[in-house]
Amino acid sequence: MLISSHLFAHHARIRSATVDTTSDTPKYVYVHTPARYIWTPEYDPRGQGRIVRSAAPAFRAIDRRRAAEPIALAANSRFVRDRIARSWGREAVVIPPPVDVRAIADVATWERQLSDDDRRVLDALPEVFVLGASRFATYKRLDLVIDTAERIGLPAVIAGRGPDEAALRDRAVNARTPVSVIASPSDALLRGLYRAASVLLFPAIEDFGIVPVEAQVVGTPVVTGPVGGQLETYDPGVTGVTATGRSPRELAEATSTALDLP
Structure with a gap:
């Protein structure tokens, strides 16, 4: 699986009708950012409301667990690489996005x-x-x-x-x-x-x-x-x-x- 993620696309799993193939499917994720509104709400107004703030700890726990699944992560900047390390405890290689x-x-x-x-x-x-x-x-x-x-x-x-x-x-x-x-x-x-x-x-x-x-x-x-x-x-x-x-x-x-x- 090759995944481009800025929210929760990295949670994706492949399932067949009869077999869970998740553990057998390599997953590589290009990360634009871990979801800002649960990890860095100071940068995203969507994360500053009372309901989102109260639910954020549970979402962060799920997100961090699922972010452990990919074989490798790439970040679009050093800034995001450092956010990945703080949020998910993972290393990422920096690959800047293409600009024409x-x-x-x-x-x-x-x-x-x-x-x-x-x-x-x-x-x-x-x-x-x-x-x-x-x-x-x-x-x-x-x-x-x-x-x-x-x-x-x-x-x-x-x-x-x-x-x-x-x-x-x-x-x-x-x-x-x-x-x-x-x-x-x-x-x-x-x-x-x-x-x-x-x-x-x-x-x-x-x-x-x-x-x-x-x-x-x-x-x-x-x-x-x-x-x-x-x-x-x-x-x-x-x-x-x-x-x-x-x-x-x-x-x-x-x-x-x-x-x-x-």
Whole structure:
């Protein structure tokens, strides 16, 4: 069995109608993370409710027992490897996930794929702006992109899709600096936003962080907080800057530094 797991897929077993083949089936698991909401609820709002917190110890015991079954584990970052060790007491080899850097670097090809609407969006962007790109979900902390842009007096662009879209649009309308929310951008448009941005601000505590890798392909520096797998994807002081914390003040200081990178 080859399993990709970020919640409980590693619990999978193979059974026939008459024979339990679990003990005879080798299992190899690529781990994006042990389930955050039971192991690191401080990083996942789903784990912070009273019901989940009360049930978490039982789920952790089951999860740790089932995580002992695979022959080998791979983690998508050193950050996740260390979480696996703490959560499951297992070692894992680090295998970063694939990122299609060739397609992103092939600017001529993806520019031809821009629709007329995409081009109008790009043409309307300010010359200098801060980009936040990810799923519109609370733990991604795109609100901090807007807060930071306000603090340094620059426009912000928020790109992605997800359940927090309405809240982000409300925050954008009331911001003290221009904020554009671009929902469900095409791949070509997202790459255009990476290229046009002055800096990518990525406040999330991420297991790996593909978005910062994609932005760097087209030469855009990244700014992240001080915790997470995304720290493994850029060269501090060269292609990105690590903020000392995730407050708007700390992120603004790091963003100002990133804007001066060559």
